Amino acid sequence: MLDAQLQTQLQNYLTYVKQPFELVATLDDSASSRELLELLQTIERLSEGKITLRTDGTAVRRPSFAIRRPDGTPNLTFAAVPLGHEFTSLVLALLWAGGHPPKVAPEALAQARALDGEHHFEVFMSLSCHNCPDVVQALALLAIVNPRVHTTVIDGALFQQEVEQRNVMAVPLVLRNGEVFHSGRASLEELLAKLDTGAAARAAAQLAAKEPFDVLIVGGGPAGAAAAVYAARKGIRTGVVAQRFGGQVNDTLAIENYISVLETDGPKFAAALEAQVRHYGVDLINGQSAAALLPPEAVGGYVGVRLDNGATLRARSVILATGARWRNLNVPGEAEYKNRGVAYCPHCDGPLFKGKRVAVIGGGNSGVEAAIDLAGIVQHVTLLEYAEQLKADAVLVDKLRSLPNVTVLTQAQTLEVQGDGQRVTGLRYRDRASGAEHTIALEGVFVQIGLVPNTEWLDGVIERNRFGEIVVDAKGHTSVPGVFAAGDCTTVPYKQIVIAAGEGAKAALSAFDYLIRTPVPSSAAVSANTEAEVALPA
Template identity: 80%
Template sequence: MLDESLKTQLQGYLARMSQPIELVATLDDSASARELDTLLQTIADLSGGRIRVRRDGQAERRPSFAIRTPDGRQNLTFAAVPLGHEFTSLVLALLWAGGHPPKVEPALLEQVRALPGEHEFEVYMSLSCHNCPDVVQALSLMALLNPGVRTTVIDGALFPDEVARRNVMAVPLVWHNGAVLASGRQSLAELLAKLDTEAPARAAEALAAREPYDVLVVGGGPAGAAAAVYAARKGIRTGVVAQRFGGQVNDTLAIENYISVLQTDGPRFAAALQAHVRHYGVDLMEGQSVQALHPATEPGGFLGVELAGGATLRARTVVLATGARWRNLDVPGEAEYKNRGVAYCPHCDGPLFKGKRVAVIGGGNSGVEAAIDLAGIVAHVTLLEFADQLKADAVLVSKLKSLPNVTVLTQAQTLAIEGDGQRVTGLRWRDRASGAEQTLALEGVFVQIGLVPNTEWLDGVVERNRFGEIVVDAKGQTNVPGVFAAGDCTTTPYKQIVIAAGEGAKAALSAFDYLIRTPLPQAQEAVAA
């Protein structure tokens, strides 16, 4: 189950525990229960006596196990065999329960401890979901820090009847006190904002009091991270404001084309970006949405970046690195059945469609890769491409066509996604060659038709092209003085991580050049000081 290298690493991690804990297992005679029992015993054997396994649990879900802390609380339960992407979540939970301090901002930890009331969380995940660990780890930490919080982590593949009853068709999905609270990737700060209604006002007040920045980066993906590092290394005051650090990289699995890094995955790469930025003392403001950019009122003056919470950050220069998001089909039924059969991440949600019929929309690399991955899980995949041929790399197309449970439809225009009011039941499409309309009976639709830049909030302020991309020159300068842009949100061709990082560095250097050549107006010198 765990190879020798992983066992050695795990043994080293568990040595950091400062207090003993128990793992209370509730087992049955299933193969999954035997696998879980083996995993728990292996962990105990590697813990040097810090962890003991009990098998007398009486939990409702079998197999499962609870972490029992020294004070006798069992507030965190895994109804899962937490391997795959969730193995890290398990290790962190063991360390936190065993007294090892979490690497989380002190203000967030205090907010968790002070959260009033009783909170029962159930988070549904899949072991192949790279978006799920953030949510699982946030809710695990809350359960271990606050006596009023109880969290159960549920692998949907182990409890298909429960998943069907609760209509769970996308992960991560969080239930709170018997009702759906959130779906999709959520940070600890975002989850707390949903629970602590006064938190946004407190955060806005604190943000509004920040001193002006020399360079303020909007966006935390590769372009934003590179811009922040290059600006901070110049010794100037640098800040980053982002909804989630790493951006779209978090939704990428294998990364094998970033020069000098043979292979990594998106979440690991995003964590490395964040660590690099923090190393240079950059003021990182995560979990913040930006809603407006206010140009300076005079040459060299402060620009304003207005946040959704009401605060406005001031800066002499701004680097826009807001990236892009999945493009929607914009057909009837898509919005209605999102997370109820309409999905955008085959790695996350694919296991929930085991043995079912699904469609993939899009014949580029992303679409063909999604179809190949899903073919190993579902009963049948139908791939629909609007053009007369697939646009993916030849090697991917060849692999796709070799799979017996895949049908490829070209010149296929998706017209609507149909359902019964609760979940997807079919997809209506038109054959562009003949004009005939047909309906596919299926349970899931995975949309893979490219990206759209996150730039709507800049309408009327910064010049954009007809695709919504920010128009930049060779130095990353926009049409607004002091405003630069980089990455997938710009007109720079080829949306690649390595290109975004390079463009972010260029934008920061251009911003620094602008700063040394543009004096601050006298009226604002005192404010900056």
């Protein structure tokens, strides 16, 4: 199952296991049970006696396995054969259970250990979902460090009948004590904030007490990360506030056009961005959203960024790099059936629609790639494009049209996503050539119609165009002095990772040029000696 190279890597990782524990497997005579048994036997063999395997488990789900230390903890079960994107989650769970310390902020770890109440989590994921590992790893860690937390990780493709019965239509999906708790990607800090009701107020107080930044970057995608690196290398106090570091890159499966990087995937690229930003000692404030941009006269001469939690951060200059998000159809039924048949990530949610009929809305590269990907999983794909022709690259269109279980409809205007109150049952569209309306019976709708900039919170403050993009000049200046912008949220054409990174670097250089020509506000002093502030973390 694991090739020689992967076994060697796993064996090296398992040397970090310091205390013994057991893997307790619950199996049957299925092929997936045989596959899981082979994986667990390999782990036992490579651990050199530190991990032992039992096959007398009595769990409800088969196949599954629990991780158990001699004291009976943790309460962690994988109802899955955790390979693919979840192999890293498995390795980390083994290391943490064996006493290897997690690479987590001390305050987050302390918060996890102090969490009150009994929490029984069920995490539905798919092995092809690149958004799932963050959630799986966060809840696995909670179960390992807190005996009041029980976590079961469930592969939706492996337990299709349960997925149907419990109406799981998107992953990752987290149930807590039997009720829906969270859907979509989330970090440990974000999940803790939802569980710990006092966390938001404490975080707001801590953030409001921060000293002013020389440069504050709003957004943690490629543009924000590049801006942070370039600013920090100038030796100035630099901060980044981001809802999710890495931004939409986290949702990108393959990256093959970033110069000097032959091939990588979105989560790996985002992790590399974060590592480089932290390397330069940037104050990274993750899991926070900006709510308003405040003028200097309102914040003692600084530009202010008010966050959703009520805290206001101050800075001599601000770089807006808030990126963009998936564009919605804005038709009846879309919002009602989101995560109940309406999806935006074919790689994450595609396995949940195995053997079913789905539609893909959008004939650009992302839409056609999604349709090709889904065609290998589902019964039938109908691709709908509003224009007269598909806009995707010719090689993709040729591949799409060669697939026997794909129907392409051009000049098709989506009118409504239909459902039975629980899940999607169909889609209604208009043929723009004839004016006739049609209904397609299906179970899933994947929306792939482009992006919209995350700039609504700047309404009335910063000049934007009719698409909502921030208007910038050749140096990244916005309509407000001291405020710069970069990346997919701006008027710069061609929304590409490499372009966003270049624009972020440019904005940081422009901000530095602005700072050296602008006096420090007299209401407070920013330390002239910033050496310690950009030193590498211990």
